[in-house]
Amino acid sequence: MIDWNRPRLKVVGLKKFYGDRRVINGVDLEVFPGQIVALIGSSGSGKSTLLRCVNQIEDLTDGQIFLDGEEVSAPGVNQDLIRAQIGLVFQSFNLFSHLSILNNITLALRHVKKMDRDAAIKLAQSWLTRIGLGDRGESYPDKISGGQQQRAAIIRAVAMEPKVLLLDEVTSALDPELVGEVLDLIRELKAGGTTILMATHELSFAREVADWVIFLEQGQIYEQGEAKDFFEKASKPRTIEFLSRMRSR
Amino acid sequence: MDLNEQELSQAEKDRREYRKAQRKRSVWISLASTLAFAVIVWFGLIATPGWERVEQSFFNWDVAVASFPRVIDGLLLNLRVLVAAAILVLVFGLLLAIIRTLKSPVFFPLRVLSKGYVDLFRGLPLIIVLYLVGFGIPGLRLEFLGRIPAEVLGIVALTITYSAYVSEVFRAGIESVHSSQRLAARSLGLSYSKSMRLVVLPQAVRKVVPPLMNDFIALQKDVGLISVLGAIDAVRGAQIEVAKFANFTPYVVAGLLFVLLAIPTIRLADRISARFTSREQQGVTL
Numbered sequence: 313m314i315d316w317n318r319p320r321l322k323v324v325g326l327k328k329f330y331g332d333r334r335v336i337n338g339v340d341l342e343v344f345p346g347q348i349v350a351l352i353g354s355s356g357s358g359k360s361t362l363l364r365c366v367n368q369i370e371d372l373t374d375g376q377i378f379l380d381g382e383e384v385s386a387p388g389v390n391q392d393l394i395r396a397q398i399g400l401v402f403q404s405f406n407l408f409s410h411l412s413i414l415n416n417i418t419l420a421l422r423h424v425k426k427m428d429r430d431a432a433i434k435l436a437q438s439w440l441t442r443i444g445l446g447d448r449g450e451s452y453p454d455k456i457s458g459g460q461q462q463r464a465a466i467i468r469a470v471a472m473e474p475k476v477l478l479l480d481e482v483t484s485a486l487d488p489e490l491v492g493e494v495l496d497l498i499r500e501l502k503a504g505g506t507t508i509l510m511a512t513h514e515l516s517f518a519r520e521v522a523d524w525v526i527f528l529e530q531g532q533i534y535e536q537g538e539a540k541d542f543f544e545k546a547s548k549p550r551t552i553e554f555l556s557r558m559r560s561r
Numbered sequence: 562m563d564l565n566e567q568e569l570s571q572a573e574k575d576r577r578e579y580r581k582a583q584r585k586r587s588v589w590i591s592l593a594s595t596l597a598f599a600v601i602v603w604f605g606l607i608a609t610p611g612w613e614r615v616e617q618s619f620f621n622w623d624v625a626v627a628s629f630p631r632v633i634d635g636l637l638l639n640l641r642v643l644v645a646a647a648i649l650v651l652v653f654g655l656l657l658a659i660i661r662t663l664k665s666p667v668f669f670p671l672r673v674l675s676k677g678y679v680d681l682f683r684g685l686p687l688i689i690v691l692y693l694v695g696f697g698i699p700g701l702r703l704e705f706l707g708r709i710p711a712e713v714l715g716i717v718a719l720t721i722t723y724s725a726y727v728s729e730v731f732r733a734g735i736e737s738v739h740s741s742q743r744l745a746a747r748s749l750g751l752s753y754s755k756s757m758r759l760v761v762l763p764q765a766v767r768k769v770v771p772p773l774m775n776d777f778i779a780l781q782k783d784v785g786l787i788s789v790l791g792a793i794d795a796v797r798g799a800q801i802e803v804a805k806f807a808n809f810t811p812y813v814v815a816g817l818l819f820v821l822l823a824i825p826t827i828r829l830a831d832r833i834s835a836r837f838t839s840r841e842q843q844g845v846t847l
Contacts, residue, residue: 396750420749
């Protein structure tokens, strides 16, 4: 049973320092089941680091992370099992270059979820067909377009049925004409009820699909609000400055 | 697609004319230089006062034919040693490389040991390793092993030395796999060892095939050194024939056989590395 009133993901007092550099300096946030939360902010504001800390491929300097009410940052928790429940998609796709698209998707299904080979292939193929890449399963990542690679990378994470999906500026490395197909896939995931925390530069997209928007500034939450009116009602000076800078691009 | 002759612009016609003249010129130059080279060889070698005796004692056809069976017999031993050593080198080299990339503090002593091992055996001449292993191990008097054949000791010595080289090749390959590949694997929940085995190593091995082939070619001729331990291989067989005929031709026979053995591998290595380069430099013509 999904408890809609309990946050799927909860971050408390998260800090991440690299030496003297305070990249994340005390962040609290919650993402509820089926919700999409967008992280916006200029580059260097800590969006990517925040996502990597949530997935714990980066060690935390301080703070706690809860998944469905359970602390997953506690000592002794098997991080590999936790990461399998938190999907992360990278700006630069990071598909495994020695594996076909199909095997990219089945790798973790087979070796982490312990699915048998045929079931994994069937699942991967059905996902590929759903996103219009049904005939590209045997292709290698460098033989398909950036948009197709990024969609395959998203599917690779989604097929694991993660409790929350983290998207790290997934359209930033794409040619403008390929951005649309990736955004379409995210819209579809939203319709399917996937819980998403995403860092993005696509403000109009954030406004369209997100439920909540968080503006990060120097590793801290500077301002946040409901996505439907955040972009008009934002009142603090740096938020206004950032939004107008992004609009004039 | 090529244009018709009459479609060509005057500029392109001139260019083609010029290239044709250039080609003709380079043919003449290479002919002349070949001739000059032949003259130098003739005066420098064949016209020397001792050439006839050298020809007699190094390139004697009858001796070559008579010594051939024993040399080829020996070469079969070299081949067996080569196959065994190559397999063992791959296994130990990879193992050493993996140990050196382990980050956990538990493996600190292993890491230091393997680094020391690589430093030591990359510096130590193979012939000294052969002597130390070949005469040292039997000296331990491990009775349960019985008498260890010289070729087995040779395999051990070759494996010890070449594993050090090959582990460096593997390590370079592992480190050349971009860290984002490992991050992607870990973010999906794969453990360190699984991401190593399923993602990093397959990519690393592909990258190091050309340099590995080079080490294999070097090993292919170094198997001839096991003769210093008394194994009757091609070199030792040739030595026996040399003593029998008081003629050096058997060495030349053995040498030629080693070269013949190496040529297919060398060609294969060339082709593989050409394929790797062309894949990485698509579109680059300069």
